[in-house]
Amino acid sequence: MGIERMDSNQITRDYFDSLLIELRHIDSEIPDTSLTIFGQRFENPIATAALSHLYRTAPDGMTKMAEGAKLAGSLCFSGMGEEEEIQSMCATGAKVIKIIKPHQDNQVVFRKIREAEAAGALGVGMDIDHAFSWQQGYDVCEGLHMRPKSLEEMRSFVAATKLPFVVKGVLSVTDALKCLEIGAAGIIVSHHHGIVSHAIPPLMILPKIVEAVGGKMAIFVDCGIESGMDAFKALALGADAVCIGRPIMPPLKENGAEGVRDKILEFNNQLKIAMERTAFTSLDQIDSSVIYHRNF
Numbered sequence: 001m002g003i004e005r006m007d008s009n010q011i012t013r014d015y016f017d018s019l020l021i022e023l024r025h026i027d028s029e030i031p032d033t034s035l036t037i038f039g040q041r042f043e044n045p046i047a048t049a050a051l052s053h054l055y056r057t058a059p060d061g062m063t064k065m066a067e068g069a070k071l072a073g074s075l076c077f078s079g080m081g082e083e084e085e086i087q088s089m090c091a092t093g094a095k096v097i098k099i100i101k102p103h104q105d106n107q108v109v110f111r112k113i114r115e116a117e118a119a120g121a122l123g124v125g126m127d128i129d130h131a132f133s134w135q136q137g138y139d140v141c142e143g144l145h146m147r148p149k150s151l152e153e154m155r156s157f158v159a160a161t162k163l164p165f166v167v168k169g170v171l172s173v174t175d176a177l178k179c180l181e182i183g184a185a186g187i188i189v190s191h192h193h194g195i196v197s198h199a200i201p202p203l204m205i206l207p208k209i210v211e212a213v214g215g216k217m218a219i220f221v222d223c224g225i226e227s228g229m230d231a232f233k234a235l236a237l238g239a240d241a242v243c244i245g246r247p248i249m250p251p252l253k254e255n256g257a258e259g260v261r262d263k264i265l266e267f268n269n270q271l272k273i274a275m276e277r278t279a280f281t282s283l284d285q286i287d288s289s290v291i292y293h294r295n296f
Helices: 002-018 063-074 081-091 106-119 150-158 173-182 202-213 228-236 248-275
Strands: 018-019 035-037 040-042 046-051 077-078 097-101 123-127 165-170 186-189 218-221 241-244 289-292
Touching: 002 018, 002 202, 002 289, 018 063, 018 228, 040 150, 046 248, 063 081, 063 173, 081 097, 081 106, 097 106, 097 165, 097 173, 106 123, 123 186, 150 165, 150 173, 165 173, 173 202, 173 289, 186 202, 202 218, 202 228, 228 241, 228 248, 241 248
Parallel strands: 046 077, 046 241, 077 097, 097 123, 123 165, 165 186, 186 218, 218 241
Antiparallel strands: 018 289, 035 040
């Protein structure tokens, strides 16, 4: 099963590498990578992914990740964890969006929404692609039972909070339009690091999703972002921001919050280089006119 999960990740990597950019130098200048999402200004579009259980990587790993995001001027997504964890993350001053698993018991979901609100989170959301296991049947994560959610259940979660609601695990126009229908403020285009074999690369479906939602919600891209150039390609194809997870884990282990900050800033510097070489001076100027597809 491990080999199958790698298939989608390799396909995603190959697709990233199949995208080439043209160069434009006349009228270019040092770019500004700041942006505003959900009413908050960030210095760059490189967010931390909705990681979980980072105590396995470093002591207080989740809190250190949030602190690193704050130091970098970035948005921070948070995955599975207890109330004390989201409290500690938000206490760093980071802007955190809590992504909640699709628990079988909806009351657990509502409770976690309330906990995130009380902690001062910027937003909440749901990880819809974690309803099923890696193998077959419903998922059991850390002993907790999961279930897929209906449109009406999702609508009830959105209605339960005044915070922006972000749906993670969207990999089709069909689900993107359903998220728009229920009033989600944003989506994360993702296959959850190859949760199923042969999943379409997020950047392949991204332009269709962008066109379908028509700028009515924020679009993040997750999975396989390994450099600022990868981030640039995602932004050029219509994403508002990207999420990085695995690239920050080694520096988190080695240097804590400062390691996370440095990795995010490294990616943002690489993004700026791509923008300088394509004459885009702000994020809202970046478009797909510079993207070329090599045979894939």
